[in-house]
Amino acid sequence: MKKPYVISFSGIDGSGKTTQMNNLYEYLSNKGFKVKTTKVQFSALEVIYEYCDRYFGDPCAYHELPPFIVRIGLAYDVTHHYLKIMKEVSEYDFLLCDRHKIDFIAYGMGYGCTKEEMEWVEKILSLVEEPNLIFYFDTELSLSQERILTRKEKEHRIDENIDILTKVRNMFEKIITNKENIQRINANNSKNEVFNEIKERFNSLFTIANNVDKIHFKEY
Numbered sequence: 442m443k444k445p446y447v448i449s450f451s452g453i454d455g456s457g458k459t460t461q462m463n464n465l466y467e468y469l470s471n472k473g474f475k476v477k478t479t480k481v482q483f484s485a486l487e488v489i490y491e492y493c494d495r496y497f498g499d500p501c502a503y504h505e506l507p508p509f510i511v512r513i514g515l516a517y518d519v520t521h522h523y524l525k526i527m528k529e530v531s532e533y534d535f536l537l538c539d540r541h542k543i544d545f546i547a548y549g550m551g552y553g554c555t556k557e558e559m560e561w562v563e564k565i566l567s568l569v570e571e572p573n574l575i576f577y578f579d580t581e582l583s584l585s586q587e588r589i590l591t592r593k594e595k596e597h598r599i600d601e602n603i604d605i606l607t608k609v610r611n612m613f614e615k616i617i618t619n620k621e622n623i624q625r626i627n628a629n630n631s632k633n634e635v636f637n638e639i640k641e642r643f644n645s646l647f648t649i650a651n652n653v654d655k656i657h658f659k660e661y
């Protein structure tokens with residue numbers, strides 16, 4: 442079965458993932474490629490919010506729960522989502538993902554799961570294939586925080602705070618050093634500058650033909 446080329450947009454909250462995923466979607470679609478975007482629906486988080494609201498009076502009080510309870514739920518959500526979508530996208534050239542396995546590992550470690558607990562999270566996630574390419578959005582913490590506080594697209598959440606952002610960012614830095622499919626993007630720049638960097642990286646990895654049947658994947 443033909444598979445699309447899978448690209449993940451990964452990084453901490455407010456780093457600009459969704460904005461740039463949508464830009465690449467437009468760019469590739471305009472070139473005639475068949476492109477799909479996807480984002481995991483966090484059913485586990487929805488249940489956790491409800492639980493925390495009822496029992497602690499605050500939907501985001503999940504620091505009151507053992508981290509593993511939350512993280513293993515997310516691992517099932519992510520695995521279920523990607524196993525299902527990969528069966529549905531054989532006719533697409535590109536699948537662009539707003540977060541992938543790496544994000545949930547970085548958040549799991551950042552939220553304080555133990556090494557043994559993370560082994561279980563990773564065992565569940567291992568059912569999903571690695572993306573072909575990960576754009577890691579590297580932003581300064583203060584800038585990400587500013588974007589979260591000023592964004593209009595969705596409300597700021599109490600768990601999107603500098604303490605968590607710092608821990609998760611440190612975990613990303615740890616994980617990405619061992620990965621070969623990572624392209625680090627300087628996401629501190631303006632939206633246009635960031636997208637230019639993505640296009641440059643992308644085009645250096647691919648020779649883009651206007652004909653969909655002629656995608657040439659370069660070695661990287």
Ligand SMILES: Nc1ncnc2c1ncn2[C@@H]1O[C@H](COP(=O)(O)OP(=O)(O)OP(=O)(O)O)[C@@H](O)[C@H]1O
Pocket residue numbers: 452453454455456457458459460461588589591592593594628629630631632633635
């Ligand atoms: N390079 C940029 N410069 C300034 N503002 C930006 C930039 N990139 C994104 N933004 C703005 O920052 C906010 C967050 O961007 P976006 O939703 O793309 O980030 P994200 O990483 O997907 O965030 P989250 O993980 O919280 O969903 C949005 O209001 C967006 O318009």
Ligand SMILES: Cc1cn([C@H]2C[C@H](O)[C@@H](COP(=O)(O)O)O2)c(=O)[nH]c1=O
Pocket residue numbers: 454455515540544545546548549598600601
């Ligand atoms: C990946 C991941 C995310 N979260 C939190 C972080 C954000 O506040 C929300 C929404 O995430 P989005 O992808 O930026 O829309 O969820 C989390 O708690 N655990 C995770 O693994």
